[in-house]
Amino acid sequence: MAISAPALWATPIRPDRIADPVIDRLQQARTILGLLAGVWLVMVYPMRKGREDFVLGKVENLMIGCAVLVTAGAVGITVFILAARPPLRRVYARRLVSPLAVLGVIALEMGMFWLMLQAVHGNILSFDDLNSRYYESRSSETGTGTLMVGVALGLLAFVAPIAYFLLMLAAAFFTLMTTFKALNSCFRVGDVHELLPGLLSPLLVWSLFFISLSDGPDVAAPPAVLYSFLLGGPLSVTALSVWEIRRLRTKYGMNLRTALAR
Incomplete structure (x- = not known):
């Protein structure tokens, strides 16, 4: 029960939310592949710093990443809510x-x-x-x-x-x-709206990408490998987000106009 607590906290739980199992499985597969790619990179190529410094650096990057996610996500969600008609603004605001x-x-x-x-x-x-x-x-x-x-x-x-x-x-x-x-x-x-993950994910990952460019590489890998690793995440997330938005529109009739009641 304690081990499943993080999954319960981080999983959307809105009762009337449309949950597409195909989208959920692809999102999970994308995240797992990203983690495996990171582990492979660290295992294959020597690290430029000690293991403790590497772990602490990753924790620091995680904290910075969360701050970026909060900032970029807040901007995107605020624009989305303000663009909606007044009755929906209150509904979306309560779901925050x-x-x-x-x-x-x-x-x-x-x-x-x-x-x-x-x-x-x-x-x-x-x-x-x-x-x-x-x-x-x-x-x-x-x-x-x-x-x-x-x-x-x-x-x-x-x-x-x-x-x-x-x-x-x-x-x-x-x-x-x-x-x-x-x-x-x-x-x-x-939980705010089904379209928001597909709309915000590219914004978040590209923000983290440009921040990671200012930080030195953790491993002594060739530049081609490093840049392929750095670009693989944002490009795959963007492609999956485009497909996700298209699937919600074609299968469930969801689009930005209906979400904003415009």
Whole structure:
């Protein structure tokens, strides 16, 4: 149940939403292929930095990416809502709770990961300090109460690193799971309207593409491989979005004019 929680948070749940299983499967396949391509690139070519720096850099990029997604998505959704006729504006505005909830959950999970990472490094609670206090409490000059506190501190110094490490792994796992499902659903903007994932996905991925150009490559791969990897995501997302919008129009009669009641 706990493992399925990220999927529940990041999956569109509007009762009257039209869910096309073909679109959902293709979105999931696109995301999985993108992740596999990233893993392949890291496994085949040597990294330019250490593994810890690589992981921390990816977490930082994830946070920057979420900020870009929030900014670009907010602009796109605002334009969409303002372009709709007044009765629909209120309906769409009320449905914004879904994407905002996903962003809030991801922010909490990333915050927990960062907090536990700092704890593992000893930046929040120094284990050396706990150990020194424990050994001080064992001196003959201390009373029984101080001795009990020292024993408790000693146990804490032993258990806390393990607990922090496990919590850090759990936070990383849930962050990746929630982000994976959120990318499939374009952060649940489909709860606002079915056309929005197809309209916003190209805007989001191309924004991330231009930001990634300013960052150095993580692996020492040939330029042709790097640029093919960088362009593969935006181009595939754009092509799938065009097909998705066309399928919604031909199979379900949805288009931008009807969505805006124009």
